[in-house]
């Protein structure tokens with residue numbers, strides 16, 4: 008672990024940059040009230056939640072916290088907007104133009120949004136800009152373009168009939184999202200849902216509401232009609248549950264923990280059988296075979312795959328399954344990478360691992376670390392909290408060796424910068440271990456052999472399998488899980504399936 012302490016010459020520029028960003032942040036005044044029907048309003052009961060930055064433990068904003076009555080107002084607004092046809096019946100070209108305008112506005116405000124995201128939830132500003140904002144803009148552009156380019160079908164029913172199969176919007180879509188990629192994941196849902204003509208109510212995570220509220224403001228500026236995109240920050244068990252149980256919400260799209268994902272299935276069953284889609288995290292294996300291309304490259308990908316975004320990534324490569332013949336060599340390289348990985352202030356451009364989202368989550372991550380030690384795993388590097396004097400939530404990049412597939416650290420999602428290393432002796436064993444968790448979100452296979460790559464990627468149960476790379480991605484490919492990682496896909500044209508229903512019109516000729 009390398010903490011940022013040295014006042015060496017090359018550090019001076021970084022510190023200046025950090026101060027600039029800090030100053031810039033203090034000049035921002037993001038919206039902090041609920042966005043309902045195109046207007047900013049307080050919660051009906053006046054509740055607010057304090058936003059504490061995990062960077063330094065300071066309060067950065069007081070945000071209105073919606074309750075069930077606010078969700079009612081937001082859903083009513085979304086329903087009115089949908090039924091009026093002012094969005095769903097708009098010519099698709101006009102919906103496209105509005106969403107493209109929103110993409111341009113987000114692009115113009117990318118630095119501001121990245122700064123809000125970074126200070127709100129702790130990820131490095133550099134990553135927020137280079138990853139979250141870049142992908143957010145791409146996503147908006149992709150679905151804007153799709154609005155007037157996806158065709159419907161004519162079924163081959165024979166000469167006596169004409170049967171058309173057309174996609175129709177569902178109506179009011181509820182979205183409940185987490186704090187690890189707050190804006191990007193919200194837009195993975197908002198962009199296809201709006202492109203398809205739905206209206207929405209979004210509940211951001213309590214830890215990261217600022218960019219969603221700013222996005223709603225920009226959407227209004229872009230010409231998204233009032234009521235089409237409502238944003239109601241609030242707590243999960245109140246606002247989130249109210250949205251999940253609402254009888255007038257047609258579909259609910261969720262990303263977060265399995266525990267809460269299950270609740271949304273129950274909410275649907277208890278209310279109106281609304282369509283639910285779930286993206287629930289994982290325990291993704293990186294399988295390294297003895298003929299892996301270049302162990303230096305593998306080591307960098309392994310470290311990046313678990314330390315990026317503080318390990319708070321649903322597809323994080325949290326299990327390194329490595330063939331025993333190359334294990335010691337690779338482990339040494341990964342440990343070197345871990346030691347080189349700079350932990351620190353999210354606003355410092357040298358930082359690779361920022362702050363965990365909040366104190367409670369930091370405790371959860373350290374609890375997993377203690378559990379691993381109790382179970383007999385050995386921390387080769389890291390394992391502790393650092394920079395506590397800053398008031399922020401920082402944990403060292405951590406690598407556990409001697410992990411048995413049955414241990415808790417090999418099965419449970421940590422959602423922190425903690426890697427488990429597991430040795431295997433042959434391909435079958437590797438696949439068996441890879442498939443031995445409840446999850447199935449992503450996996451990677453490292454090998455020079457083409458047949459092995461194909462065989463293994465078929466055998467591994469995961470929504471995405473990377474071969475000789477990790478975390479590579481594009482808006483054109485679907486993302487989502489097998490098993491208890493959930494169902495339904497974000498991204499790509501397939502995401503439109505979640506936000507449309509099929510209408511058959513049968514015409515006797």
Ligand code: NAP
Pocket residue numbers: 183184185186187210211212213214241242243244245246247248251262263264265267268270286287288289320321371420421422
């Ligand atoms: P979470 O509780 O599942 O939160 C996700 C979203 O669901 C938030 O908006 C949350 O609101 C809401 N929610 C919470 N309880 C709810 C309820 N009873 N009814 C309706 N909505 C509810 O996740 P977390 O607490 O932030 O993190 C816990 C663990 O979940 C992490 O350690 C990690 O393992 C996993 N996780 C996975 C992902 C992913 O990308 N798949 C993302 C985040 C977390 P609040 O903000 O009020 O909690």
Ligand code: MG
Pocket residue numbers: 243
């Ligand atoms: Mg929570």
